Amino acid sequence: xxxxxxxxxxxxxxxxxxxxxxxxxxxxxxxxxxxxxxxxxxxxxxxxxxxxxxxxxxxxxxxxxxxxxxxxxxxxxxxxxxxxxxxxxxxxxxxxxxxxxxxxxxxxxxxxxxxxxxxxxxxxxxxxxxxxxxxxxxxxxxxxxxxxxxxxxxxxxxxxxxxxxxxxxxxxxxxxxxxxxxxxxxxxxxxxxxxxxxxxxxxxxxxxxxxxxxxxxxxxxxxxxxxxxxxxxxxxxxxxxxxxxxxxxxxxxxxxxxxxxxxxxxxxxxxxxxxxxxxxxxxxxxxxxxxxxxxxxxxxxxxxxxxxxxxxxxxxxxxxxxxxxxxxxxxxxxxxxxxxxxxxxxxxxxxxxxxxxxxxxxxxxxxxxxxxxxxxxxxxxxxxxxxxxxxxxxxxxxx
Amino acid sequence: xxxxxxxxxxxxxxxxxxxxxxxxxxxxxxxxxxxxxxxxxxxxxxxxxxxxxxxxxxxxxxxxxxxxxxxxxxxxxxx
Numbered sequence: 001x002x003x004x005x006x007x008x009x010x011x012x013x014x015x016x017x018x019x020x021x022x023x024x025x026x027x028x029x030x031x032x033x034x035x036x037x038x039x040x041x042x043x044x045x046x047x048x049x050x051x052x053x054x055x056x057x058x059x060x061x062x063x064x065x066x067x068x069x070x071x072x073x074x075x076x077x078x079x080x081x082x083x084x085x086x087x088x089x090x091x092x093x094x095x096x097x098x099x100x101x102x103x104x105x106x107x108x109x110x111x112x113x114x115x116x117x118x119x120x121x122x123x124x125x126x127x128x129x130x131x132x133x134x135x136x137x138x139x140x141x142x143x144x145x146x147x148x149x150x151x152x153x154x155x156x157x158x159x160x161x162x163x164x165x166x167x168x169x170x171x172x173x174x175x176x177x178x179x180x181x182x183x184x185x186x187x188x189x190x191x192x193x194x195x196x197x198x199x200x201x202x203x204x205x206x207x208x209x210x211x212x213x214x215x216x217x218x219x220x221x222x223x224x225x226x227x228x229x230x231x232x233x234x235x236x237x238x239x240x241x242x243x244x245x246x247x248x249x250x251x252x253x254x255x256x257x258x259x260x261x262x263x264x265x266x267x268x269x270x271x272x273x274x275x276x277x278x279x280x281x282x283x284x285x286x287x288x289x290x291x292x293x294x295x296x297x298x299x300x301x302x303x304x305x306x307x308x309x310x311x312x313x314x315x316x317x318x319x320x321x322x323x324x325x326x327x328x329x330x331x332x333x334x335x336x337x338x339x340x341x342x343x344x345x346x347x348x349x350x351x352x353x354x355x356x357x358x359x360x361x362x363x364x365x366x367x368x369x370x371x372x373x374x375x376x377x378x379x380x381x382x383x384x385x386x387x388x389x390x391x392x393x394x395x396x397x398x399x
Numbered sequence: 400x401x402x403x404x405x406x407x408x409x410x411x412x413x414x415x416x417x418x419x420x421x422x423x424x425x426x427x428x429x430x431x432x433x434x435x436x437x438x439x440x441x442x443x444x445x446x447x448x449x450x451x452x453x454x455x456x457x458x459x460x461x462x463x464x465x466x467x468x469x470x471x472x473x474x475x476x477x478x
Contacts, residue, residue, distance in 0.1 A: 131456075136441055146457075153457040157445060170454045364438060 023341040024348070026356040036060055037248075037376045042353060048381055048388075050371045051355035055328045056217045056298055057376030058248030058288045067287040068280040075279030083110075084265060087276030095282040098289040099255055103224055103239060107261035109254050110282065112274050114213055114242030115141040117252030120270035121209065121238055122180065123149035130176035133167055133201075135159065137187070137363050139211065142180055148270075151178075158185070158363065161196040168204035177206035183226030184214035187362050187370070188321030189329030191219075194230040202235055209238040217246030217292040218299055218328055218375075243285045246292060251277050251285055298375035302328060305373045305382055312386040317399050321368065331357075332369040332389075339398060340367035346392035352385060405477075406470050412446045413466070425467030451477055 019025060031040040037057035038049050058064055071091055081087035092110055099108035111117040122145030126132045130151045134142060137158040146153050154171070156163040164179070171177060179201040181192050194210065201208045212225030220228030223246070227233040237258060243251035254264075265271060277285075303325075310325035313332060321331030334340035337358055344356040347369070355370040362368055377385075393399035410423055416439055417423070421432050429435050435443065444455055447469070453476040455463075463469050 154454055155441065155457055157441070163445065166449070167454060170448070170452065360437075365436070 018338065018341055021338060021341075023338075023345050026341050026344050029348075029353070034059075037374050038378075038381060040353070042348065045349075045351055047348065047351050047353050048377075048385060049353050050373070050377075050385060051353055052374070053214065053245040053328075053372050054248060054374050055214075055302060055372065056246040056248065056288075056292060056295060057374045058246065058291070061248070061288065061291065063291065064248065064284045064287045068284040071279040071283035077280070078278045079276045081275060082272055083276045084272050089276075089279050089282070091279045091282040091286065092276060095251075095286040095289070096253075098286040099253055102222075102289050102293055103233075103255045105239070105255040106257045106259075107255065109261070109264060109268075109271065110277065110285075111252040111254070111271055112277055113250060114240070114244060114252035115144075116270040116274065117240050117242070117254050118142050118211060119145045119148055120268040121240060121254050121264070122146060122178070123270070124264060124268045125207070125209075125238070126151035126176070126178045130178065131171050132178050132180060133164065133171075133206065134180040135182065135185075135192070137185055138180060139182065139186065139213075140361070142182075142211065159190065159192055161193055161200060164197055165200040165204075168200060168206060171204075173205070177201075177204065179206045179208045181208065181210050182214075183210055183212040183219065184327040184329065186214050186329060187357060187366075187368060188331045189214075189325075189327045189370075190322045191215075191226050191326045194226050194232055198227070198230075198232040198235050207237040208235065209240060210236050211240045213240070213242045213245055214327060214329065216241045217295065218302055221296075223292050223295060223299060243281075243288075247285050247288045249281050249284045249288070251281060295375075302373060302375040305375070305377050305379075306330065308379075308382050309371065309373060309385065312382070313389060316386065316390050316393065318389070318393065328373050330371045330373070332371065334367040334369060335398065337367045339396060340369060343369060343392055343396045343398060346395050347388060350388045350392060352388045352392075402470065402474050405473050406466075408450060409447065409466065409470055409473065412443065412450055416443050423466060425465065425470065427466045428464050429466075430464065447473065453477060 034040040037054045037059050040047055040049055075089055079087040095110050096108040118141035126149055128150050132146055132151045133154045135158055136155045154167050156167050184191050198208055210227050215225040217223040219226050227236050239255050241253050243249045306325040306328055310330050319333040357368040357370050359365045451473055
C-alpha cells in the first residue's frame with residue numbers, strides 16, 4: 001500500500017532540517033491582535049507590519065468600518081448562496097457599481113476571491129482551440145486558471161516584449177488568443193512594459209487581460225493601475241483585481257467594456273458554484289473603493305515611503321529585486337533559504353514583520369524577504385524599519 | 400525512425416545547456432539525465448522555438464520527456 005502523503009516527504013524533510021537549526025517556523029506566524037494597518041502584536045511584541053499588501057491602509061478606515069457594521073446589522077452575517085441564486089444582495093450590486101465608476105468601465109463582476117476571479121475568467125474565456133499567452137512568472141492563480149480550462153498554453157520570458165511578439169506571430173492568425181499580463185509582479189515588485197505589450201497583442205488580434213492586484217488604488221493618476229499609468233487602459237479587455245490588498249478586505253473582480261461581458265455570470269464556474277461574499281465584506285469594499293478614487297495624497301505618500309525604503313536598503317548594501325522603486329513592493333534578495341529564515345526571525349524579534357518568499361513561488365529559485373509598504377506608514381516608521389534591517393543584517397552576517 | 404537532420408539541430412541546441420556533458424541519445428531525458436530545472440527548460444524551449452520557428456505549447460511540453468520525443472514533436476510541427 002502506498003501512503004499518498006509520501007510524495008511530500010522531501011518537503012517535510014526540508015522543513016524539519018530548517019526548523020532543527022533553531023529558526024522559528026516562518027509560515028505559521030499568528031497575529032494576536034491588530035492595532036492599525038501598520039502595527040500588530042506578534043509573540044507578545046508590538047510589531048511593525050511590512051508585509052501585508054495593505055497598500056492604502058483602508059482596513060481601519062472609520063467609514064469603511066461603519067459601512068461593514070451597518071451591513072452586518074441590516075443584512076446578516078452571510079448570504080448562504082451563489083451570486084446567481086440567492087447570493088446577490090443590494091451590496092453586491094453597489095460594489096459592482098463602485099468598481100464601474102472607479103475604472104470607468106461598462107461592466108464589473110465581483111467574485112469571492114481574487115484567486116477565483118483569475119480562475120474563472122481565464123478558464124472560461126479561453127476554450128479548447130484558443131491560445132493563452134502568458135508571462136512565465138505569472139501568479140499561481142493564472143496558472144491554475146489555465147489548468148482548469150483546456151486552452152493551449154504558451155509562455156514567454158518575463159517582461160520580454162520581443163518574445164511575446166514572436167510567439168504571437170507564430171500562432172495561427174484565425175485562432176482565438178488571450179494574452180495574460182500582470183501590472184505589478186508581486187515577487188520582485190517590478191512592473192510590466194504594458195504600453196508595448198498591449199500594442200503587440202492588439203496588433204496580433206489578441207484580447208488582453210491584465211491582473212492589477214498589486215497596483216489598484218496606488219499606481220496611475222486615479223489608482224486604476226499600471227495600465228492607466230501606461231496610457232493603455234482603453235485597449236485592455238479585462239482587468240482583474242482583488243479586494244484583499246489596497247481595498248482592505250477580501251474578494252476579487254473583473255471589469256471590462258466588452259458588450260457581451262454579462263453572459264459570464266452564467267457560464268463562469270468559479271462564479272456560479274460558490275457562495276457570494278458576506279454583506280459586510282461587500283459593504284466595506286464598496287466604501288473603500290469609492291474613497292480610493294480620491295486618495296491622491298495617500299498615493300503620493302506611499303510613493304515617498306517606497307522610494308525612501310528602496311534607497312535606504314540599497315545604501316545599507318542589501319541586494320534588491322528592482323534597480324529602483326517601481327511599486328509598493330521592495331524585494332530583498334537573500335543568499336539562501338537558511339539565511340533568509342534567520343534574517344526573517346531576526347527582523348521579527350526586533351519588531352518587524354516581512355514576507356519570507358521561497359521557491360517555487362519565487363523566480364530563479366530565489367529566497368526573498370518581501371516588503372510591502374503602506375500609505376499609513378509614517379516617515380518615523382520607515383526610519384525605524386531601516387534601523388531594524390541594519391541591525392538584523394549585521395547579526396545574521398548578510399551585511 | 401527519426402529525422403537525423405532535426406536530431407542534429409536539436410542536439411546543437413542542447414549543447415550550451417548540457418553543463419554536465421551528458422552523452423546524448425534519443426532516450427536521454429531532460430529532467431533526470433540532463434538534470435534541467437524549470438528555468439533551463441524555459442530557455443531551451445525558447446531556443447528550439449526560435450531555431451525551428453515553431454511554438455511548443457506547455458500542453459505539448461508536458462508530454463515530452465526525452466530527446467527522441469522532442470525530435471518527433473518538432474518533426475510533426477514543421478511538417
